[in-house]
Amino acid sequence: AAVPMLVDRLMPGPLAGLVFGAITVGALVPASVMSIAAATSFVRNVYVEYVHPTATPKRQVRIARAVSLTAKVGAVAFVFGLRDQDAVNLQLLGGVWILQIFPAVAVGLFTGRLHPRALLAGWGVGMVTGTLLVVREGFSSIVPLATGRPPLEIYAGLAALLLNLIVAVAGTAALERLGVPRGADMTDLPSRLTVRRRPETGANNP
Template sequence: PEGGAEAAVPMLVDRLMPGPLAGLVFGAIVVGALVPAAVMSIAAATSFVRNVYVEYVHPTATPKRQVRIAKAVSLTAKLGAVAFVFGLRDQDAINLQLLGGVWILQVFPAVAVGLYTRWLHPRALLAGWAAGMVTGTWLVVREGFSSIVPLGPGGGPLEIYAGVAALVLNLTVAVACTAALHRLGVPRGADATDLPSRLMVRRRPETGANNP
């Protein structure tokens, strides 16, 4: 049917295959759709428990409580996904996907650049991320939810991906704010990934009859 291109494969299976085989293929399609959703909901629940709940809400939570909270978060994520599927228009889902590409690109300075240098200040990275998120969203919405935007304030023949434009601003703000914060002497805070260079694994003293 017109506007139902996503139903082409199921209709082909239904019309060309016998009943038992068609049921098996439909079951495989359902499982193929459920597995990624389950993996993502479990990953979201685990990340929330380890990075948010234990870190800021309940640092002394027992493993049993962490599992219980993770199950609740995973179920909430699944219910939210179902609500999006049935309550969101197709065009809105496409718009969110366009925005998602722009948004995920804004974590590049904090994740990818952070692998090679610690010069960028954490607060500057946060400011750059916020600037990139706001700018990227505004560019996409301004162009009628198009991820390709004209380059320059007055428009023109040159166009650029909105995520790249926002990423350039993101990096610019991060570098500028880092220089300013270093000049003001704002502390960077503790870095849990930076082990002191003098930290060495020492052998424990031997115990036994030969030890005085």
């Protein structure tokens, strides 16, 4: 809000209009990209996987358009119905929440040793812990770790992430000891790149 107020007070009308237009376009472009990405992810990972596996490409496009429009309308309603302080609080919580997917996404790129159910449990513990820490400190992302002078402080997202990793590692050891199966790994690259022969042409089919 500070930048538009500064532009309105210091710039002449025509120039201020151009700057406000540029700000609007700059906000619309990433918003449209994110809504399209959300719609595509929903169709491919939720709708096709669990609701309608045999959906044709044309139907997938229709569903994606509807989801994208819903996301845009919902975002506008959310912005106009949200108080400024609530937006700041959500921004703080968003940083804590997004950090909790690190074990499942980033660690999963380099090793498959962590059990999927342990990762899910760690994510849940990290989300709850991070949220409670931020709320307990009056929506401050910096929380005291120990009392003292000066007190030792830590980022709430990092504290929750450490607990997340501990639960994931400990849960993996416990689940492997109990013999709980991991399930099929749909991201296994060798199996996805298995070369098959087409009997009618003899060509390789990835």
